[in-house]
Amino acid sequence: MSSHSKLFLTVLVSIGLLAAPALAFDFGRPATPEEIKLWDIDVGPDGKGLPDGSGTAARGKQVFSDNCAVCHGENGQGGIKDRLAGGQGTLASSVPVKTVGSFWPYATTLYDYIHRAMPYSTPGSLSVDETYAVTAYILSLNGIVAADGKVDRESLPKIRMPNRDGFIPEPEFDPAKLFRKK
Amino acid sequence: MTSKAPIELLPRPANLSRRGFVGSLSAGILGAVATEAAGAETLADVPDRAPGADLSAHSERSRFARIDRIPEATPGKRNVDPGDAINSKTPHQKLVGNITPTDLHYERSHSGVPDIDPAQHRLLIHGMVGKPQVFSVDDLKRMPSITRVVFIECTGNGWENWKKADPDLTVQNTHGHVSTNEWTGVPLKFLIELVSKDQGSNWMLAEGGDGAGVDRSIPLTDEIMNEAFVAYGQNGEPLRPAHGFPMRLVMPGFEGNLNIKWLRRLKFGNAPWMTRWETARYTQLLADGKARQFQLRMETNSVITQPSGMMQIKPGDNRISGLAWSGHGRIAKVEISTDGARTWKQAQLSQPVLSKAQVRFQMDWVWDGKPTRIVSRSTDDQGNAQPDRQSFIAAMGTNALFHYNAQQTWSIDEAGRVRNVLA
Numbered sequence: 001m002s003s004h005s006k007l008f009l010t011v012l013v014s015i016g017l018l019a020a021p022a023l024a025f026d027f028g029r030p031a032t033p034e035e036i037k038l039w040d041i042d043v044g045p046d047g048k049g050l051p052d053g054s055g056t057a058a059r060g061k062q063v064f065s066d067n068c069a070v071c072h073g074e075n076g077q078g079g080i081k082d083r084l085a086g087g088q089g090t091l092a093s094s095v096p097v098k099t100v101g102s103f104w105p106y107a108t109t110l111y112d113y114i115h116r117a118m119p120y121s122t123p124g125s126l127s128v129d130e131t132y133a134v135t136a137y138i139l140s141l142n143g144i145v146a147a148d149g150k151v152d153r154e155s156l157p158k159i160r161m162p163n164r165d166g167f168i169p170e171p172e173f174d175p176a177k178l179f180r181k182k
Numbered sequence: 183m184t185s186k187a188p189i190e191l192l193p194r195p196a197n198l199s200r201r202g203f204v205g206s207l208s209a210g211i212l213g214a215v216a217t218e219a220a221g222a223e224t225l226a227d228v229p230d231r232a233p234g235a236d237l238s239a240h241s242e243r244s245r246f247a248r249i250d251r252i253p254e255a256t257p258g259k260r261n262v263d264p265g266d267a268i269n270s271k272t273p274h275q276k277l278v279g280n281i282t283p284t285d286l287h288y289e290r291s292h293s294g295v296p297d298i299d300p301a302q303h304r305l306l307i308h309g310m311v312g313k314p315q316v317f318s319v320d321d322l323k324r325m326p327s328i329t330r331v332v333f334i335e336c337t338g339n340g341w342e343n344w345k346k347a348d349p350d351l352t353v354q355n356t357h358g359h360v361s362t363n364e365w366t367g368v369p370l371k372f373l374i375e376l377v378s379k380d381q382g383s384n385w386m387l388a389e390g391g392d393g394a395g396v397d398r399s400i401p402l403t404d405e406i407m408n409e410a411f412v413a414y415g416q417n418g419e420p421l422r423p424a425h426g427f428p429m430r431l432v433m434p435g436f437e438g439n440l441n442i443k444w445l446r447r448l449k450f451g452n453a454p455w456m457t458r459w460e461t462a463r464y465t466q467l468l469a470d471g472k473a474r475q476f477q478l479r480m481e482t483n484s485v486i487t488q489p490s491g492m493m494q495i496k497p498g499d500n501r502i503s504g505l506a507w508s509g510h511g512r513i514a515k516v517e518i519s520t521d522g523a524r525t526w527k528q529a530q531l532s533q534p535v536l537s538k539a540q541v542r543f544q545m546d547w548v549w550d551g552k553p554t555r556i557v558s559r560s561t562d563d564q565g566n567a568q569p570d571r572q573s574f575i576a577a578m579g580t581n582a583l584f585h586y587n588a589q590q591t592w593s594i595d596e597a598g599r600v601r602n603v604l605a
Contacts, residue, residue, distance in 0.1 A: 028317035045456045092471030104462045113458040116395035123393050173476035179384040
């Protein structure tokens, strides 16, 4: 940062601390809790961010067929886009098949990704229950959830994905050690 | 002039004489000069001067200089219909200098290029902060700004050569997923002060306003806190839509996917979110089936762009030129071997050599007409050296798919044909 910018920053922070906050808010405006809620869609591996609701694999089979099969194939295989099922036991082979069942470490990521990015042409168009249902269906295709199984905000974070321990953090950015106090 | 066809430097057209083609190569890599070299035997053949075209709102490239990116789907599926493409690669074989022209900067988009009205775009910063805030593009432009030349590289750059080397690949195919531009924007540190980030927050989620809502967890190390910025400018003008208009994150030295385009949200927390991108996608699968995760920094790298794949050279004076870059810092030296990595000579670097930016390297070379292999290797100011392919593959296996930075070898046969090979 240039010395000018540093000075600007120092002055701004000083004003913010000493005077009314209105001056510090000259750049931008406060975000209200209601509007933050509209955009705050991320889901953590502990399940934080998952909404109320639930979905069954059986319901998900229909939602998947209507919205997802055109790209991913009827059973999450054979489509033009990413294969979603199978592949377990192939990661150490010369032809690894990376799917939700063989590679993804967290089931929460599946809900998050379907909700934010899928279906490709109309992202965010599935309801909360439909999103849980598709999540349950894809997990059932991989033998992780029973064919008559159901997922919700309580159960999804508790699912232990087959490849949960398949990742080695790069030492420079290992989340477990990065910001530990020395 | 109208009768002359644009010169295609590669692949070699079947109906172009070898003499004409070689002449065009040695005359220069920008086509326009090359056309005259092929067409004007004496100065009397050079067309007369005449008044030119009207001035215009934009300066277009010469119609004799054809330079295009290549839309591509997955590895090996090239020149696809743009509707099926997921990226577009920079034509390094036709460029000079250190900076990539704005319209030729590589592009990797995950749900197309959104058409964003800047008046309606907002950046929300929230999470573990004292004052969650909403900023407009105009707000950003009123803030203190920095301008910095930075390379951005897709973590998939080099994906063509993991398992094999198709001989007909150009450097655009092998290394077209890295580019360097000058970016202008607001330091992340300044934004963090504005929202009063909690001391205990050391991870940040950055999310785009594209259809895929691409999002990444970013560790707030001292280096990232000091260098990351939210850019609205690119090579002296507003960002192009393909590169994040109206605002994007720029993370000097870090993998392309972290440089979130069409940025609309920064959320502070104290652990990574394990998004699809940092778990299922940009992790490096090793030979034993385990995958490296959070390999965020781009490595020390280099590639010879001239001569490179599908070109043809002739015996005598040749100029070897290429690009080197490192996510660790500044390039300290680049060495070139013209005898298949047996002996090495140090190349010249085109100034300025900037931290986390591409730099052009060059060396004169007299080719004796015998088949050989040429290769470059770079070392940065932190002492990181670009690995040879053998030791790179020994460490990473051939399934990693991302972060390929092994030395690139080009073979040259007795006819001067340059081809992609594995060392």
